[in-house]
Amino acid sequence: xxxxxxxxxxxxxxxxxxxxxxxxxxxxxxxxxxxxxxxxxxxxxxxxxxxxxxxxxxxxxxxxxxxxxxxxxxxxxxxxxxxxxxxxxxxxxxxxxxxxxxxxxxxxxxxxxxxxxxxxxxxxxxxxxxxxxx
Amino acid sequence: xxxxxxxxxxxxxxxxxxxxxxxxxxxxxxxxxxxxxxxxxxxxxxxxxxxxxxxxxxxxxxxxxxxxxxxxxxxxxxxxxxxxxxxxxxxxxxxxxxxxxxxxxxxxxxxxxxxxxxxxxxxxxxxxxxxxxxxxxxxxxxxxxxxxxxxxxxxxxxxxxxxxxxxxxxxxxxxxxxxxxxxxxxxxxxxxxxxxxxxxxxxxxxxxxxxxxxxxxxxxxxxxxxxxxxxxxxxxxxxxxxxxxxxxxxxxxxxxxxxxxxxxxxxxxxxxxxxxxxxxxxxxxxxxxxxxxxxxxxxxxxxxxxxxxxxxxxxxxxxxxxxxxxxxxxxxxxxxxxxxxxxxxxxxxxxxxxxxxxxxxxxxxxxxxxxxxxxxxxxxxxxxxxxxxxxxxxxxxxxxxxxxxxxxxxxxxxxxxxxxxxxxxxxxxxxxxxxxxxxxxxxxxxxxxxxxxxxxxx
Numbered sequence: 001x002x003x004x005x006x007x008x009x010x011x012x013x014x015x016x017x018x019x020x021x022x023x024x025x026x027x028x029x030x031x032x033x034x035x036x037x038x039x040x041x042x043x044x045x046x047x048x049x050x051x052x053x054x055x056x057x058x059x060x061x062x063x064x065x066x067x068x069x070x071x072x073x074x075x076x077x078x079x080x081x082x083x084x085x086x087x088x089x090x091x092x093x094x095x096x097x098x099x100x101x102x103x104x105x106x107x108x109x110x111x112x113x114x115x116x117x118x119x120x121x122x123x124x125x126x127x128x129x130x131x132x133x134x
Numbered sequence: 135x136x137x138x139x140x141x142x143x144x145x146x147x148x149x150x151x152x153x154x155x156x157x158x159x160x161x162x163x164x165x166x167x168x169x170x171x172x173x174x175x176x177x178x179x180x181x182x183x184x185x186x187x188x189x190x191x192x193x194x195x196x197x198x199x200x201x202x203x204x205x206x207x208x209x210x211x212x213x214x215x216x217x218x219x220x221x222x223x224x225x226x227x228x229x230x231x232x233x234x235x236x237x238x239x240x241x242x243x244x245x246x247x248x249x250x251x252x253x254x255x256x257x258x259x260x261x262x263x264x265x266x267x268x269x270x271x272x273x274x275x276x277x278x279x280x281x282x283x284x285x286x287x288x289x290x291x292x293x294x295x296x297x298x299x300x301x302x303x304x305x306x307x308x309x310x311x312x313x314x315x316x317x318x319x320x321x322x323x324x325x326x327x328x329x330x331x332x333x334x335x336x337x338x339x340x341x342x343x344x345x346x347x348x349x350x351x352x353x354x355x356x357x358x359x360x361x362x363x364x365x366x367x368x369x370x371x372x373x374x375x376x377x378x379x380x381x382x383x384x385x386x387x388x389x390x391x392x393x394x395x396x397x398x399x400x401x402x403x404x405x406x407x408x409x410x411x412x413x414x415x416x417x418x419x420x421x422x423x424x425x426x427x428x429x430x431x432x433x434x435x436x437x438x439x440x441x442x443x444x445x446x447x448x449x450x451x452x453x454x455x456x457x458x459x460x461x462x463x464x465x466x467x468x469x470x471x472x473x474x475x476x477x478x479x480x481x482x483x484x485x486x487x488x489x490x491x492x493x494x495x496x497x498x499x500x501x502x503x504x505x506x507x508x509x510x511x512x513x514x515x516x517x518x519x520x521x522x523x524x525x526x527x528x529x530x531x532x533x534x535x536x537x538x539x540x541x542x543x544x545x546x547x548x549x550x551x552x553x554x555x556x557x558x559x560x561x562x563x564x565x566x567x568x569x570x571x572x573x574x575x576x577x578x579x580x581x582x583x584x585x586x587x588x589x590x591x592x
Contacts, residue, residue, distance in 0.1 A: 032563070033570035034577070070584040072563065085426055 001096045002109045008053055010087045012091050015046055020082040023075055028116065031076035037069050043078055050085050060084035094129035104128045136521030137495060138474040139164070139459045142328055142337060143493055148289045151478040153453035157295055157339040158408055160223045162330055168406060169224055169339060172262055173350035178343070186284055189314060193283040195257030196317045198247040206244065208318070213240040215310045215319040219281035221338040222288065224345070225274040232278065235270075242268050250386050259393075265353045266389050269376050272436035273349050281340070288338045289325045295339060296328050304329045306336045343405050343455075348401040351396050353379075360392045383468050409457065411449040414569045418445045418584040421565045425558060429504040429531050439502035440471045443529055443561070447473060447498060450564045450575040454480045458495060458572050465513045472517075473498040473529075482581040491552055493523030498556075506538050506555060514553060515545065527579070528555040539589070546590045554582045 001008075019042070026033070032089070035043070044066040051059055067073040097104045104124035110116030117123075143150055153448055158166050175187035182458035193216075200209035217235040225232060235243075243264050247253050258264075262276045281288065289308060296303055303326040311323040327336040348354070354513045357375055366381045367373055382389050397401075412420070420442040427435045440460075448457035455475035463470050475496045479485040487493050499514050506528055514526045528534075534542065534555050545551045560582060 030566070030570055032566050034563075034573045036568055036572040070577075070581055072567075072573065072581050087499075 012050055016086055023079050027075035027079045032074050034072045035078050040069055054088055058088045060088045090130055093103055097126045144476050146301050148301055149478045151453050151480050152408055152456050158342050158343055160337055165223050165225045165227045168345040169228055169273045170280045170344045171346040171349040172280045174344050174405055177403055181566055190280055190283045196262040198257055207242055210237055210240045216282040217280045219278045219335050222281045222340050224277055242478055249383050262349050262351045266382050267379055269379055276349055277294055283312050292339045293326050301328050308336050346406045356392055409452055411452050417565050417568055429502055438504040440500045443500055444473055454576040471500050487525050491523045491525035493525040497522050498527045498529050501528055506534050508532055511541055524551045526553050530555055531558050533557050543589055554586045
């Protein structure tokens with residue numbers, strides 16, 4: 001992973017988590033209500049950007065790309081899909097963090113002005129993979 | 135092409151939703167069941183409406199002037215001419231034609247100027263008060279008198295709004311137009327107005343903001359809530375409303391107090407909408423009624439299904455589809471009920487239905503059956519042949535079986551006809567959308583259409 005990819009990852013995950021939180025509230029209140037076309041447009045944009053970042057290896061479903069507004073997606077549908085994407089982003093992160101000196105760090109390809117280690121990597125503090133058991 | 139309950143706009147292919155227009159769209163062959171309430175003009179914040187109310191009141195009070203000049207015949211003639219305004223098509227006539235009052239009734243109304251001193255001296259400030267004195271004068275007559283005195287304005291208004299919409303106009307003579315300068319009706323007026331295609335008679339449109347089911351000042355309410363029955367009737371006497379009318383003539387103070395009360399509460403006086411959506415709670419109630427019904431005809435289930443579905447769909451599809459009528463027809467000895475909606479192309483999907491299937495109106499056939507079979511599809515298909523376009527909707531309980539769905543797809547493939555089915559689940563989703571207000575319920579119809587088209591061969 002390189003710096004631009006990390007930037008994109010963090011931005012997307014932040015946005016997905018925020019939309020997921022918003023729609024989870026709506027979904028708990030009325031799971032069968034429709035998501036309005038305005039929100040759906042941005043959810044679809046996020047999904048398209050996410051698919052580009054995740055690549056085919058991490059994409060949750062090979063045959064799902066975006067919601068079709070004509071199908072009237074419901075709150076619970078969107079929450080379900082977003083949670084799948086968040087899980088896959090977490091899997092991507094788990095595969096790109098290393099445990100060193102007592103903390104979990106992103107392993108990033110160094111750029112010109114970075115102080116890299118012998119393997120040409122720099123390390124950025126992250127958190128422990130969520131599915132790792134104690 | 136057939137049109138059920140044709141409206142002026144739909145007839146001329148001007149497909150706009152009623153909710154988007156300032157005026158009430160007239161039907162071509164029947165009246166709109168609303169009336170012009172002069173009180174709405176009086177209380178309007180618009181200077182134009184207030185001025186028009188003044189013009190109506192002045193025109194009516196001019197009759198008193200004529201009586202004072204011993205020109206009773208002229209006054210009677212004016213009042214009789216004012217008593218019917220067929221061009222506006224408001225009221226309850228099934229043929230857009232009413233009748234004028236007779237000379238005796240006109241004299242009875244004119245006698246009020248002599249019988250009540252306040253009217254004799256100052257005239258009426260709300261001429262609809264005549265309902266409180268004269269038997270047989272009700273909301274439709276008040277509305278017609280008001281429209282007759284405003285006919286000249288309504289002619290200009292109609293020409294203007296019709297030109298804006300592109301409704302074809304004809305240069306026609308307009309009978310009995312009130313000339314405000316001459317203070318009499320004239321017969322030589324002509325104007326560019328839309329006309330009834332069958333009778334060639336002119337049609338006038340009326341702003342929605344002037345319309346109510348009942349006038350704000352009306353005898354029924356006066357009789358119910360304000361009439362001092364103890365004074366009018368003996369304890370065991372039958373309560374005849376005509377007696378109240380006579381009593382009012384001798385007790386003007388009662389009427390004056392009633393009018394004052396109505397003026398005080400003017401803030402509550404609003405125009406009535408041409409269509410009122412049922413509230414969400416009521417929609418949910420109707421849905422649960424439908425869900426609880428068995429299929430078939432046992433215990434009148436089919437009638438209950440038809441009744442609940444008609445009310446529900448008319449509200450769910452508003453304002454994107456204006457409800458036109460509930461129709462009953464017989465096909466092969468079977469009574470069939472369907473709902474007709476005007477397709478005003480307010481959404482891209484509805485535009486497509488109009489362009490691709492020639493549907494100026496959309497048919498929803500109600501079927502409370504366990505499953506739709508080939509005969510049902512053929513019946514609807516035949517009905518569409520009568521000129522209603524190539525798009526039809528079943529409103530039924532369960533989704534079409536695979537074989538029947540394939541049958542509808544074949545109809546599309548062979549004849550470019552589109553027959554889709556709304557089921558209980560779809561109607562339920564529509565009610566959910568109505569409640570959530572995130573998307574319009576009509577989107578469910580689009581969803582079903584899109585699903586159908588996906589199944590069609592490309």
